[in-house]
Amino acid sequence: MSKSYEKYVKTLEEQLEQLYSIANKAREKGFDPAFKPECTVARDMADLVEGLVGPKGVAERIRELSTKLSREELAFKIAEEIVYGKFGHFDPEAAAEQAIRTALAILTEGVTAAPIQGVAQVKIKTNHDRSKYLAIYFAGPIRSAGGTDQALTLVIGDFIRRILGLDRYKPREEEIARFIEEVRLYERSVSRFQYHISDEELRRALRWLPVEVTGTESDPVEVSAFRNLPRIETNRVRGGALRVVNDGIVGRASKVWVIVEKLGIQGWDWLKEIRQMSEKKSAGFMDDIIAGRPIFSFPARRGGFRLRYGRARNTGLTAVGVHPATMLVLQGFIAVGTQLRLELPGKGGIAAPVDVLEPPIVKLRDGSVVRVTMENFHDVKDRIEKILFLGDILISFGDFLYQGKSLAPAGYVEEWWAEDLRKAIIEQFGGDFEETAISTGIASERLRGFLENPFVNKPTCKEAIALSLKVGVPLHPAFTFFWSSLGSVEELGLLKEWLTT
Template identity: 40%
Template sequence: MTEETQSKKISKYFSELDKETKDILKISKEARKRGLDPEKDVEVPIACNMAERVIGLISAIAPKVADAGIEKRITELEKQYGNLDWRVAFKIAEEIAQQKFVKFDSQIEAMEIGIRIGFAYITLGVVSSPLEGFACLKVFKREDGKEYIGINYAGPIRSAGGTMGAASVLIVDYVRKKMGYAAYDATEKEIKRMSTELYDYHERVTNLQYLPSKEEIEFLTKHIPVQVVGEPSEKLEVSNYKDLPRVETNTIRNGVCLVIGECLCQKAPKLWKQLARWGKDFDMDQWHFLEEFLKIQKKARAGKEEVKSKEKVPPDYNYIKDLPAGRPVLCHPKYPGGFRLRYGRSRASGLSSMSISPVTMLVLDEFIGVGTQIKYERPGKSTAVAPCDTIEGPIVKLEDGTVIRLETKEEARKFSSQVEEILFLGDMLVNYGEFLNRAHVLVSPGYCEEWWVQELEKATVDMFGNLDLDKLSSLVGISKDSLDKLLKLPFRSRISAEAAVQLSRSMNIPLHPYYTYHWNLIDLARFGLMLEWFDKGKVEREGDKILKIVLPLDPEPKRALELIGMPHLVVNNEFVVIEKGHAHALMASLGVTQEKDLASLRKTVSEVPDDSETSVLEILSKSGDVRLRDKSGLFIGGRMGRPEKAKMRKLTGSPHVLFPVGEEGGRLRCFQAALDEGRITADFPVYKCTKCEKETISPICEHCG
């Protein structure tokens, strides 16, 4: 099918949708005009685009905006800034607040409607937050007598989501500044009240998804230019800081807690990502405090260890702070052997849905299944797990000391009862968009097949001028068919250790990731101990090919093999045997050939100063026989979230009618039971017929018609 044919079919399809929708709407309007329903018109307006949907939503409480030309202006702003850009919401909110389209009874009303429309725009016009979550604006007096704005939020703000809930505060502040109101001057008691209220809500009412530290809450409350207020929603009062003049209630307010905790604090990185790009152009300099706030948040999330840490990406302990009983912790933050970050997406994964190996699921005693929620360290909060069988699975140590890489479900079932320690959980496949969406810095992943293939392709093109597999095959001694399969199906194709080493040497590319080990996870002292241990072993060769390495069992140096993820056998509780391809790859990584032994490598290691930060990987890259890359990358911590989230979600009850049946309907509110009773006791509107003057509950008289 050509592109032109497809385009015609798609156009025809949408034209039919439009026509049939209008036909159904026409019939619905005719039916409503008969007066048999409480309303005589169809309440749901038809919207052809985002702008119409937004105005249709807000016109429910502000009918004036329906035909004011605001939709056209939104479309113009989208052309200027881009679709769904926050700046569109800022500008349209400002212009409506300035009453450029519609005149309102007061300035505050104009500001409220402008903010609602801006808020509806960034929430796509499909949630109730702009109507019910954002309740109203309130004007308070600063200590110097100037007026400032308070934003009254209610519980339904949660439907906007954390990011858009936080963005609504930015819209309010932008409009506030344009309309000449002063910034909020939080007092010490108001700052303390906010942190107290959030912790009271979290501990006494319900868990917040993200509980900021008191330092975060107090810093934010002190610097935010508008006051976040709300209606009392709980029966409980705050435990301290009551009867404050500018806080209207002593009762806990869920809207306030949600906006401060789960919106502003949790989504501060996203806010700063936007404001850092265009904040100055919109006179939002007062929000530059977010840069300092993020430093405070980074320290709070990382715990005490972070203060001394120089790491670019410090560990984040937030996901295990509120750990319920019975939810297993799979791995701690950035702990070696946790989920290895791997960029990509499988067919089964999607938005906030990561993939892990199905073998990993089995090794974890099937605690983790398809759809299980996992709270994880980064880049987001939680994910629903999907399987992917082309990423790396776990490496485990068995009860007899043998270390194996589990690659199939059959192997996992065979050895799961013998597992003593899970050395590596395997990969977690994370889409790049998760990092982009959450404004998280991109981090380096571990070396993997898709990376290696691109390096091989580039090296081939650089050497031969194009991707000439015939010449490559002739150079490295690997069949053209094998190379073609390797390039096209890197996840499904298995390369031998000898071929991997040959390609690395001939093409000057890093060793294939399957035969690359986690050298960065051991220090030089342990590495030196391992080299000394190798002197006591025996290497079996067949020409240039290394068949087997046999070593005496010694727990200390053996631990080095375990930590780098090197598969090996323990035989008769006496010998450690590294065999097949791993023996060949290990010796190549260490730079051992027929002409060269480990003596020079040991000398290099011994000459490194004790205070040096030189890693084992750096030494091997310089002195080894092949190039090596970091296999580890970044490990991600995780714990089980709410396993019940994986269940099918069903509505409670099974309503079949929209007619009140009262107590006569019985416990199940059954329509038939009410019919058997012959009467219904409920609240109904009462109408009076102008012809027969009889009262009825129906808009149309059942006697006169």
């Protein structure tokens, strides 16, 4: 931390202390319901967690472990220590509830209401075979935790019930059917979920979940088929529980599996099957598109956006880049900050302009095909008949890593070509640009320019061919056309014949 920034932070802290002192003196006069300010100052995440849900003394332990463990590992470790009595003795039910609330507070960094209001209670209940299991009651505010943290609450619950020596939850068929009925009723009568999950996916997840996901009633809407079940206390929909399963453990199965696998937690391999079922759904990401919104391309359709890996200064996690000419060609339907529903890697992204990407290609009314740029858009905008290619969409590798999704094939682009050229120069000429220049007939300064800034310094067609023939690198992307758009070798022959006549 620089001295100027350190001074700035110190000034803020001193001013806060002054204001807090004034508030204390004002409260001491007795004109308010309480004699002290209700809000206490938390210095860090550890203070937030202890102040929010406890137990007393956990803040110091969080600080101690946070230097060694990731956030998820820290949540599990603290939950384990609570159950084992490190912070005081609890009976099993109270220990499980305290551990789950504290772990969820760590996952959400103590800044949401989920640990207090999102978890209504935790109970130890009885299966039909008289074995004991853990049930977590969720309420509506659990949605503030986010889908991944909601799902991890169940994994933590499973971890705790193992420590307590409890059996797994064994649902009856009518309880599974009741849950699915609630999901569909909630979608029709209350609100939509982030993900549309099939009945089969929900049924599998509910059978495999080792803890019961239940909750308090959230809306005055009652089920009609599966009513008055012994282990479900209400006939109304349980919005919190529905979201945890639909948008959490099933909707975020890929992300949750990555975390579970990293932590080495057993018994959750079925998440892989849920993920595979989700990946097989065709155009599943389009199920929730609101009528009237423009659809720019169907999944994996030629002519749609071409995936490009990387990030610009204005893109990053769930912020994707498109060429500004694409925004213009689409008549402003995509603007800076527009939220896009995406096929991969997550459920969406915010659009930002990046002018070094591949621009769109259009067909004009006179039959000519034009690559649209910011310079020629105004000349062609009134003559566009059809968009043949939307251009690149820039998505960071981190998005795929964060979502736990496999990398999809991407186009061959300038930055990859530059790395191929760099490798060829090192392997064939020992990194000597002068020798490369003699062999290719291209000035060494020009060759260096291709490597230093491949987005601005691009070879001419003649230079690109020379580099391919002499150095063995692929043809530059600027001259590599969309050959895969041709349906067959016969079409390639027809194109050749047309070009030569």
